[in-house]
Amino acid sequence: DAGITQSPRHKVTETGTPVTLRCHQTENHRYMYWYRQDPGHGLRLIHYSYGVKDTDKGEVSDGYSVSRSKTEDFLLTLESATSSQTSVYFCAISEPLGGLTHGYTFGSGTRLTVV
């Protein structure tokens, strides 16, 4: 979607190597999220951020870390990739307006394969 980009779009990496996925937004939205999607599980929240340097864990955070040093960038790091982290990763953004959050906007996804 316009305003949110994920990089890389595809990556193949070896078990045990570190991997960083980047989410970049131009919308100046406050909230950013990382999800992973696997067959049979739907989308599951990994980590989220509610401001610069403010992050928290989601439902499947083990093996992942995140950083947000600027409003526009939210990085997801796999410190030592494992085959179970082979997945499609989606980033999303949202902005509270008058106490309400409207829809999330999702990126196009990063397909990560760990061999």
Place this chain on the structure above:
Amino acid sequence: DAKTTQPPSMDCAEGRAANLPCNHSTISGNEYVYWYRQIHSQGPQYIIHGLKNNETNEMASLIITEDRKSSTLILPHATLRDTAVYYCIVRQDGGATNKLIFGTGTLLAVQP
């Protein structure tokens, strides 16, 4: 956040209305109903949301029962491009933890 129950799959003929049901019997008074869809391999797309009243936008209509324990998403004239997985989500709004929790959704197959 309250859980939702959706049928795993539905079919609809092209040009007809698609009515996708969602049960959320444990919804609390300050929780909204959101609908998203995901077309194959793409990121989910926001469709519509509501609290109590029925809502309509350019994509769809949302009908929420008076007791708010269930809702229906209506696509008035389904096209082949509406084939997707549709997710019904209920959550509180506002605050720092504005996270969406997805279930497994309903796969809508629009047939020519």
